[in-house]
Structures are given as C-alpha cells and as structure tokens.
Amino acid sequence: MPPRKGRTALTRAELDSWRAFIETTEELRTAIEGRLQSDSGISAGDYRVLLELSEAPERRMRSSHLADAIGWERSRLSHHLGRMEKRGLIAREAAKGDNRGAEAVLTDEGRDALRRSSVPHFHAIRELFLDALTPEQLAAARDLAETLSGHLAGKRGATAP
C-alpha cells in the first residue's frame, strides 16, 4: 500500500510553501492591524468586539456568547472588555436571567468609533489585499480559507472533544 498522508518527511517545496504562506499572512495581518491602529486608534481586537456587538439585538451580548461568536477564550475576552470599558467603548451590566453572568453593551462612543473606523479599514483591505489579487486568486483565497477552516474544525473536535 502507498504511504499514508502525514507519514513522510516534508519536501523542500512543501516547507517553502508553508513558510511563504504563514509569513506572508502574518505580514498582511500586522499591516492591516497597524493601519487600523494608526487610522482610527483601535486595535483589531477592539474592532472585532465592536463589530459583533453592533450587529447584536439591542447592541448587547452575554460575555460567553460573544466569546463563542468571535472564537476567543473567555479570559482573553474578559481582559479585553476591561480595557475597552476603561476607554468607554463598551459597558458591562449584570445579565438578566443569571446573576453570574455579564453582558457587554456597545456604548454610543463605541458605535461612533466603529463607524469612524470602517471606511479607512475597508480602504486598507482593498489596498493591501483585494487590489493585489486577480478574481481567480481571490476565489482561491476563499477556497483555501474554507478548506483549512473545515480541516481545523475537524482536528479540534477530534483531539479535544
């Protein structure tokens, strides 16, 4: 029988492809995050939280629901909400049905910060990402994302159920 996948050492081409891919996506991420920070004074984490809250009913969400929605650990979210609260971007209130719980609420200031950031952020996405790619490449990027995302989801379920 042929060797199974995952059994053989990496070829030079495989290693090169991996390094190019991971280093470039990392570079892209920091470039976009840097633009967001310098254009609008908010971090990528801030943006992610603001966006999710802005789309929630009444602009509020249970902490654990928010953490699930953006794929963060609860501890990370708790620290981040603390920092955002200190800056007035969100507020924290006790949850209605469960006295253990907390809800994060988007403040007017947070909503304004999100609005102000959107146009420059979209501009950066276009300039640094979309403008670089042909339609075929963009489709390939999406295909890659969906394939890898599905693969990772399977691994997560398989190794830590």
Add this chain to the structure above:
Amino acid sequence: MPPRKGRTALTRAELDSWRAFIETTEELRTAIEGRLQSDSGISAGDYRVLLELSEAPERRMRSSHLADAIGWERSRLSHHLGRMEKRGLIAREAAKGDNRGAEAVLTDEGRDALRRSSVPHFHAIRELFLDALTPEQLAAARDLAETLSGHLAGKRGATAP
C-alpha cells in the same frame, strides 16, 4: 473611463472572502504555535530565531542582521533575545569590528531545543496544513503568498521610503 481600483466600496463577497481568509490564517497560526509550545516548550518567535541562527556561519549573527533576516523591529528582537538569553537558548557577545554592536550566538542548549522541536513541528505543519490541501490548493497557497508578499513590499517602499 472605468473606476480605478481601490475606489469602490467592498462587495459582500469581497468582505466575506477577506474575513474568511484572515480569520482562518489567524486560527491556523495560533494552532501551529500552540502545538510548538506544548510539544517543545518554545514559542514561534523562539523557533524563528533559533532556526536563523542555526543556519548562520559559526551559529552567530549581528543583532541588526538577524532582525532584518526575520523581519522584526530591533526593539522586538532585543526584548526577545533577552528572554531567550535568560533561558540559556542564546548568548550575547560584543561584535568584533564595532563596539556598538552585539552578536547573538546559538548555545548548545539552543541548538538542542531546535533539534528536539523540528520533528513535532513538521508533523504539525503536515497535519494541520499540508494534509488539508490538494496539490493544486498548495500551489495556489504559494502563489497567493508570493503575490501578496510582492504587493506588500511595493506598498512598504511606496509609503515609507
């Protein structure tokens, strides 16, 4: 004339592709870094530094050269080398020709840590990345990396020369 690139708002498909791509690559990165940390007790930053030093003549490099090679700011490297030195993975020595300079040297312990980490790390790359992709998708990933990397390099030169 047709509207220039970068002038129009993002379409839904463009935004969805961007989000899928950036969030998935981020997830992949943290997954691989987590494996490296739990398998071998070293961070992605440690690995990057150890690898670069291990391939340098006499396993030593000037700080600024090392920073350029791995694309880090010197301040970041200085902090990181300080932590690695404390753990015995590298040592710092004065540069020969220039009394301002510092050289980072790979210690035996650092070399051993790199060796021990390689097999599990390659295994993780295969399992979480290569195994997910068809040969065509891997080629597409490499093509995307090269296109985006070139594009970003152009932007860097254009906006901060």
Add this chain to the structure above:
DNA sequence: CCAATGTGGTTGACATGTCAATTATAGGCG
C-alpha cells in the same frame, strides 16, 4: 433544605509586541 458539583466570569502572573526615549559608539568635517 443543603452539600457536591458545574458554570460564568474575573483575576494574577507572566510571555509577547509596539512605540518612544535613551545610551553608547562611529564617522565626517571644520
């Protein structure tokens, strides 16, 4: 009812990253 266990969330300790300021030396030039 109430003790054991589970769940939601916070906290503290520490690793990592960025930015601006600082220190020390090099090199050019009057």
Add this chain to the structure above:
DNA sequence: CGCCTATAATTGACATGTCAACCACATTGG
C-alpha cells in the same frame, strides 16, 4: 582634535495573549 549627526542596541511604559487559580452563583441529588 572636537563637535555634529547617524547608527546599534537597549530600556521603559504600556497593550495584548495565555494559562491556571479563583470567586460567585446555579443546579441537583439525597
């Protein structure tokens, strides 16, 4: 030589991320 500017690297302050420990309330079985 002695000043001026540039370069190499470090430092401090602070934002962010992870992990493990913890607190408070909820739930449930006897």
